[in-house]
Amino acid sequence: MAEEVVIGAEGLTKRYAATLAVDHVDIEVHSGEILGILGPNGSGKTTTILMLLGLTEPTEGRAEVAGFDPLREPLEVKRRVGYLPDSIGFYDGLSARDNLAYTGRLAGLSRREIDERFAEALARVGLPDVGRERVGTFSRGMRQRLGLAEILMKRPSIAILDEPTATLDPHSTQEFLGMIRSLKSDGTAVLLSSHHLDQVQSVCDRVALFNQGRIVLSGSVTDLAQRVLGGGHVIDVEVRGVGVSDHLASIPGVVRVQVMGPQLYRVDCERDLRSEIARLLAPSSELTGIRFAEPSLNEVYTRYFDEVRHAA
């Protein structure tokens, strides 16, 4: 991962009258990195995004986006950032091309650049033939893709995507996630806000978990799993045999055994017991695989908020 910080915020705070929407948030995103921001509705994700874009003024704290202060130099920031809002809107009476040409001109692109980039961007988001069609006839999925095409036309160094897959069907979601990965491979840093934890896990390098306006956890999914689910090891065992559960449970250091499928067992251990498990099962069973289980962001998220609820 490159070390250049393209989004940095320290103590970013936003207060609306008596409500503290964002409470001293620190964020760091590196170039070419995808940072996922998660959290319940109203936890401050969108307000943080708007402050980073210079669309709302922070009450306290400072931010630097692409080397510029969004509060004092919002035009410079907006020249370098592509933004896909959570519910994107277009001028329904205009064609896809006219919609994107308008924002392209506002972004400072020449007519020639718009012509060149438009077809390329539309092809990249899988809408190569709809340039002349009115956006009023587009489905929600097509609008999301068009929004992403707008970002691609701008060729920003940072893309901020707020709930980009919220209204998409599963197939479109997978395609959209592929497009987000392609942004990363272009070297674009991506700040992705989403409620879909599996999607965040599949594309993000790191995640930040928002709750009540604060970032309560941040790091890679593995880091978060260690911190939330505990310091133990989770091992997936693929094995064919009889009485496997009992055998596994009898190993000293095994805390819990879960049957995940006909030949798949998940073993929570106090330490790395892969060799002990293999040794014990080898004589009586057919062991086909043994590996550390990938921690699930869903599990981390659920466990964290369960603990918060219990603590309250």
Next chain:
Amino acid sequence: MRRSGSAFTGAGIVLAKEAADQLSGIRMVVIEALVFLIALVLAWFSTTTIRESIGESPFLFLRLLTMAPDPIPFSFIDTVGLVTPIIAIALGFDAINAEFNQRTLSRILAQPIYRDALLLGKFLARLLALTIALLSLWLLVLGVGFLRLGLPPSGEELVRMLGFLVATIAYGGVWLAVAFLFSILFRAPATAALASLGLWLVFSFFWSLVIKPLVATLIAGPPEDIFGPNLAYIQTSQVLDRISPNTLYAEIALALLQPATRTLGPVFISQLRGALLGAPLPASQSFILVWPQLTGLIAAMILIFAAGYVVFQRQEIRA
């Protein structure tokens, strides 16, 4: 805190896009149809009446605008005074709230422009559309008058009519700014339209008839005292009247299109000494007479737009 870059970066692009939208939209077709109808009907009947009943007059074209021709009960300036605010409100009532409702605002403002540019571009585009509608009306009346009367307007008539056109644009601009302000204040376009029309109704019908007499009486006493008319009441009443853009516009129309008009306030006998009653004022003198009203209309338009600007700058952009 000072922001970098010009507040008007991108205003020209917004203006061009909005003007294209306005001029090519169905709304403009309806407005132009209305303008065409008004111009043709009023100009036709007015020229017929002039040809039948009025002989020589140095201001035939001005009569075209000020007379109520048979069988129509109102004149061209009455009609323009009525229709201009409606056109302006129709152009402005959904200027900003439509961006919220279409959820385009955050996408547009995420481009390198300030809100200032968006607001100014949108307002100027609508003012341009209004100007085009009023200019069409003006040219149509002039053309029909020319064809039907068989003579062109004099230079002085043309200057006075141009002044009247500018005043009508400023008057429309005030109502456009009002509709614009309500489009910022209210998310529902219907509410913004209703509020704008409601305010127009207040100034058109209730201000002079109900509100002004009541307030003037409270401030300056009854309209008549034991010595006759109460001058303080008359003066207070006039000041209150001039809060209404309709009054300012009516006074401009009166002074510019009826050249014999020498004053727009109360006149004392002593002030008339030496005056040739009924003699027309030169156009320059008429313009001096209406200058405060004209600048008042332009100032009102700017002030109302500025109020909308302040409100818009403070709004949260979440759509």
